[in-house]
Amino acid sequence: MAARPPLTALEIEQQLDSLLDVEFSFLKTAAPAAILAGLERQEQDYIITWVQRVASTNIQLAYQFITHAVDALDSMDKRIIEAWALHAMDTYDQTGLYKALEVIRTVRNFVQLSHERNAGAVFEEQVGVLGHFAHGLSGRKLKLAEAEITYTDTETIYLPPLLAHLPTPDQNFLLYKALVALLWAQTRFGTFRIKLSDQLQQQPEPENFLALFQSLETLRLEACLERELPGLFRDMQTLKTSLAQNNLPAAYQSLAKRLAQADTTAEDVLQLTCEQFGKLQPLPPLCYQPSLQIEEVEACMAKRIEMEKIRVRVNLAKILEEMQKENRAFEQQEHKFDIKKIPDPTTPDGFQIELTLDDQPIAPPEEVKVLSNSIIQDLGDIPDEYLVPAGEGEYDPRVFEDKQQDPDDVWTGTYHEEGAFLYKEWDYRRQHYRKNWCAVREVNITPVYDDFVDSTLHKYSGLVKHLRKTFEAMRDEDRLLKRQVYGDGVDIDALVEALADAHDGSEMSDRLFTRMHRVERNIAVVFMVDMSGSTKGWINEAERESLVLLSETLETLGDRYAIYGFSGLARKRCEIYRIKEFDEPYNEEIKARISGIQPKDYTRMGFAVRHLSHILNEVEARTRILITLSDGKPDDYDSYRGDYGIEDTRRALLEARREGIHPYCITIDREARDYLPHMYGPAAYTVIDEVRQLPLKVSDIYRRLTT
Amino acid sequence: MTARVLKPEEYYIENEPYYESIGDEIEVFEAAYRQKLPVLLKGPTGCGKTRFMEHIAWRLQKPLITVSCHDDLTASDLVGRYLVKGGETTWVDGPLASAVRAGGICYLDEIVEARKDTMVVIHPLADDRRVLPVEKLGELLEAPDEFCLAISYNPGYQSVLKDLKQSTRQRFVALEFDYPGAELETNIIVKETGINHELASKLVKFAHMTRNLKGSGLEEGASTRLLVHAAKLITDDVSPVTACHCAIAQALTDDTEMLVAINELSSSLF
Ligand SMILES: Nc1ncnc2c1ncn2[C@@H]1O[C@H](COP(=O)(O)OP(=O)(O)OP(=O)(O)O)[C@@H](O)[C@H]1O
Numbered sequence: 001m002a003a004r005p006p007l008t009a010l011e012i013e014q015q016l017d018s019l020l021d022v023e024f025s026f027l028k029t030a031a032p033a034a035i036l037a038g039l040e041r042q043e044q045d046y047i048i049t050w051v052q053r054v055a056s057t058n059i060q061l062a063y064q065f066i067t068h069a070v071d072a073l074d075s076m077d078k079r080i081i082e083a084w085a086l087h088a089m090d091t092y093d094q095t096g097l098y099k100a101l102e103v104i105r106t107v108r109n110f111v112q113l114s115h116e117r118n119a120g121a122v123f124e125e126q127v128g129v130l131g132h133f134a135h136g137l138s139g140r141k142l143k144l145a146e147a148e149i150t151y152t153d154t155e156t157i158y159l160p161p162l163l164a165h166l167p168t169p170d171q172n173f174l175l176y177k178a179l180v181a182l183l184w185a186q187t188r189f190g191t192f193r194i195k196l197s198d199q200l201q202q203q204p205e206p207e208n209f210l211a212l213f214q215s216l217e218t219l220r221l222e223a224c225l226e227r228e229l230p231g232l233f234r235d236m237q238t239l240k241t242s243l244a245q246n247n248l249p250a251a252y253q254s255l256a257k258r259l260a261q262a263d264t265t266a267e268d269v270l271q272l273t274c275e276q277f278g279k280l281q282p283l284p285p286l287c288y289q290p291s292l293q294i295e296e297v298e299a300c301m302a303k304r305i306e307m308e309k310i311r312v313r314v315n316l317a318k319i320l321e322e323m324q325k326e327n328r329a330f331e332q333q334e335h336k337f338d339i340k341k342i343p344d345p346t347t348p349d350g351f352q353i354e355l356t357l358d359d360q361p362i363a364p365p366e367e368v369k370v371l372s373n374s375i376i377q378d379l380g381d382i383p384d385e386y387l388v389p390a391g392e393g394e395y396d397p398r399v400f401e402d403k404q405q406d407p408d409d410v411w412t413g414t415y416h417e418e419g420a421f422l423y424k425e426w427d428y429r430r431q432h433y434r435k436n437w438c439a440v441r442e443v444n445i446t447p448v449y450d451d452f453v454d455s456t457l458h459k460y461s462g463l464v465k466h467l468r469k470t471f472e473a474m475r476d477e478d479r480l481l482k483r484q485v486y487g488d489g490v491d492i493d494a495l496v497e498a499l500a501d502a503h504d505g506s507e508m509s510d511r512l513f514t515r516m517h518r519v520e521r522n523i524a525v526v527f528m529v530d531m532s533g534s535t536k537g538w539i540n541e542a543e544r545e546s547l548v549l550l551s552e553t554l555e556t557l558g559d560r561y562a563i564y565g566f567s568g569l570a571r572k573r574c575e576i577y578r579i580k581e582f583d584e585p586y587n588e589e590i591k592a593r594i595s596g597i598q599p600k601d602y603t604r605m606g607f608a609v610r611h612l613s614h615i616l617n618e619v620e621a622r623t624r625i626l627i628t629l630s631d632g633k634p635d636d637y638d639s640y641r642g643d644y645g646i647e648d649t650r651r652a653l654l655e656a657r658r659e660g661i662h663p664y665c666i667t668i669d670r671e672a673r674d675y676l677p678h679m680y681g682p683a684a685y686t687v688i689d690e691v692r693q694l695p696l697k698v699s700d701i702y703r704r705l706t707t
Numbered sequence: 708m709t710a711r712v713l714k715p716e717e718y719y720i721e722n723e724p725y726y727e728s729i730g731d732e733i734e735v736f737e738a739a740y741r742q743k744l745p746v747l748l749k750g751p752t753g754c755g756k757t758r759f760m761e762h763i764a765w766r767l768q769k770p771l772i773t774v775s776c777h778d779d780l781t782a783s784d785l786v787g788r789y790l791v792k793g794g795e796t797t798w799v800d801g802p803l804a805s806a807v808r809a810g811g812i813c814y815l816d817e818i819v820e821a822r823k824d825t826m827v828v829i830h831p832l833a834d835d836r837r838v839l840p841v842e843k844l845g846e847l848l849e850a851p852d853e854f855c856l857a858i859s860y861n862p863g864y865q866s867v868l869k870d871l872k873q874s875t876r877q878r879f880v881a882l883e884f885d886y887p888g889a890e891l892e893t894n895i896i897v898k899e900t901g902i903n904h905e906l907a908s909k910l911v912k913f914a915h916m917t918r919n920l921k922g923s924g925l926e927e928g929a930s931t932r933l934l935v936h937a938a939k940l941i942t943d944d945v946s947p948v949t950a951c952h953c954a955i956a957q958a959l960t961d962d963t964e965m966l967v968a969i970n971e972l973s974s975s976l977f
């Protein structure tokens with residue numbers, strides 16, 4: 001096949017004009033079109049596709065993208081252009097256009113163009129491995145996230161979207177790894193145990209002071225890593241060598257020796273910084289030297305320290321309470337707790353936690369252990385005021401329990417996302433996920449105690465009887481298998497035959513036993529019920545009736561099941577309604593909740609599939625099924641209309657399938673619209689065109705699905 | 708060369724199996740034995756439960772009969788069944804019945820894996836009746852004083868399906884096992900494999916890294932058993948990073964990303 005001819009400048013300009021809505025936006029596309037005209041057709045298509053994707057997010061951003069991309073084309077490979085564009089779009093999602101434009105404009109920093117081979121490592125590709133790596137290291141678990149600068153706030157490690165200082169992807173990956181290790185070392189080896197902000201305030205030149213502190217502290221941490229992770233330390237040396245950063249100036253040599261001693265603390269480094277400040281020049285930062293964001297660190301620590309103090313005290317109070325429960329004679333008053341570090345060089349932390357009550361050691365609950373370790377990581381020790389058990393009512397329990405906050409409270413605050421599950425969403429125009437896009441909360445349904453369930457059972461009494469009979473036959477059952485090679489009992493018929501055969505002189509069968517065999521279903525199923533506004537009326541009623549009948553049959557069958565409703569009002573208010581959780585028995589309360597199902601807002605489906613898949617995956621079962629009941633097209637208030645919603649739903653179903661779940665969709669839709677096969681493609685599905693048939697059909701569908 | 712063939716009830720352990728005691732588990736077991744109480748060993752896989760039982764059997768000089776339970780294990784698999792021999796049906800004792808008859812130690816490994824109805828056959832043996840009903844023969848087999856029942860159970864698999872019923876667990880004296888402390892674990896590896904102390908302690912450190920990953924990507928961290936395997940490879944000139952990969956990482960997971968991450972951890976350490 002002959003290569004397709006490249007597009008002319010004019011043709012490109014026309015395409016760009018339509019992508020960028022030039023008629024209204026008045027953007028000038030002639031210049032970039034002229035440059036693109038000089039490329040191969042394949043390259044042209046590639047760039048135009050990306051313009052299209054970025055334009056689906058924002059047109060200004062796309063315009064900036066094309067103007068800068070043509071400059072960068074010959075110096076970057078495609079993988080990096082993509083990472084750059086995606087990063088700009090993510091920035092747009094998170095902080096808006098202004099910051100996103102900045103990302104686009106600083107393309108030259110994005111990849112240091114000085115090096116030709118473009119062999120960067122991309123955060124998004126490495127985050128999985130790096131995250132596990134960070135969790136494997138000891139101490140408090142650190143999360144990873146992307147940011148322009150590299151630092152940690154002591155709970156999250158922030159890393160740049162791309163590293164390309166070194167010639168090969170492997171080396172750049174190694175650089176990521178070294179950065180993670182160094183940031184981990186900061187939290188693990190007490191860099192933040194000193195209050196740097198106080199020091200800096202007293203300094204006339206705080207920036208220089210901080211730079212010197214960093215140079216010295218990095219030397220201390222390198223030595224810690226040499227002891228702790230010698231293999232990585234060797235790799236770090238080679239990184240420095242390849243960047244010609246391995247020559248320590250003479251003035252630093254002897255200091256480095258001092259800092260390398262195992263008992264050197266950040267306090268000592270601070271002292272040394274004070275002594276040397278003005279005499280010693282800070283070193284140029286090493287490739288794996290992160291930055292220090294003192295304010296963020298201190299804010300994050302203050303919050304955690306307060307929280308952990310409360311938690312320890314509440315835990316101690318609980319211990320006393322338990323003791324009293326066990327032993328009536330035990331007085332609640334005047335007990336002295338102590339938590340000590342018992343040095344133990346053989347543990348990863350170098351010490352063990354000992355909890356004593358009135359000088360008698362007691363076994364520390366797991367939570368106290370974890371908390372103590374975290375506190376010691378922050379403060380070096382457990383201060384006395386932590387050891388006073390919390391008095392009754394001294395704290396609002398909501399402060400320290402990991403309980404979910406009331407979604408409505410959260411919504412009124414500024415942090416819409418606090419306390420919610422965050423899920424990604426597929427943006428088909430971008431051909432990429434929007435990260436942490438949907439804020440999902442589980443909320444309770446207000447039960448309505450009325451005669452809905454009874455009247456439904458009455459209405460369908462004939463069907464119910466039939467269903468019970470059918471489903472009883474499907475239950476787990478013991479079946480007696482005959483003529484087995486081995487088994488629990490003798491199959492007399494077979495034995496008689498065999499003996500007769502033996503008498504005849506013909507060969508005797510060895511299938512002489514009976515054996516009980518249990519046929520186990522081992523199925524867990526989640527029903528995901530559309531509670532969007534469009535279900536108002538007949539559909540809602542049919543859904544509720546169906547749930548009543550289903551619950552009846554599933555109770556007969558013994559399969560584990562849960563029921564959730566879903567509805568959304570834009571991406572930050574996605575709601576999952578708990579109707580019946582897996583471990584809840586089907587009782588009056590559940591019946592009242594089914595009766596209380598009411599139409600809410602819009603139909604955003606992807607998040608619900610993702611969240612319920614997650615719940616389903618926590619359940620141990622051989623077969624996991626997710627059944628959605630809905631009235632058709634996904635649709636939400638923001639841009640979830642049309643193809644966007646269809647594509648995201650499709651994606652979510654695909655993800656579920658990939659996780660080993662069997663998704664199945666039941667749709668009530670008179671028009672049997674043509675997008676259904678595409679959207680439900682990854683799942684099997686049924687379209688029911690008559691609402692009233694729904695209650696009659698669901699149980700039957702379920703039966704076919706599981707036999 | 709031929710393998711030695713022994714009947715289970717003749718399986719006496721002659722040489723002391725190496726067992727490093729972690730706490731007072733040996734004393735407690737012996738007391739339970741004297742008091743004719745059955746014992747439940749709780750703990751994650753590969754932490755030394757089987758080895759402990761071998762050691763105990765050697766100390767008590769009683770035959771050890773081990774049954775690894777699986778979800779097809781029936782009551783007759785434990786108690787016994789009729790077989791046809793030469794045209795006649797004859798009764799054959801199952802391992803539990805032989806252990807009772809021989810006055811040995813019967814160790815049911817991973818008891819929760821067995822079918823629920825199987826588990827109840829041990830109930831009369833595990834309370835103060837100490838009898839094994841053999842329904843098919845219409846007999847009750849009374850356990851001699853020397854007989855001892857021990858079962859093991861890994862509470863780590865927090866699955867609804869694989870939980871030990873209260874009526875079962877409340878019959879047993881429970882001993883909790885966990886991976887030994889770092890120093891002890893290092894010593895165990897050294898003694899089991901002859902590897903040098905420094906490498907052994909690095910292996911233990913590596914194990915702790917994988918144990919940190921339990922619950923965030925790994926179902927279980929590396930057990931003592933896996934460390935012993937890796938150490939054996941290392942003493943046979945396999946590089947530590949390769950040994951960790953083949954003997955530990957691959958045994959823990961199939962997830963490629965996790966495998967890479969574990970590799971990065973071991974290469975950071977060695
Ligand atoms: N305390 C110990 N003393 C000596 N060796 C030990 C000890 N703990 C573990 N080991 C070593 O670990 C290996 C595995 O232990 P073992 O087979 O007893 O595990 P287990 O707890 O029975 O595991 P599973 O539950 O998977 O059967 C032993 O072969 C031995 O090498």
Ligand SMILES: [Mg+2]
Nearest residue numbers: 756757758816
């Ligand atoms: Mg074992």
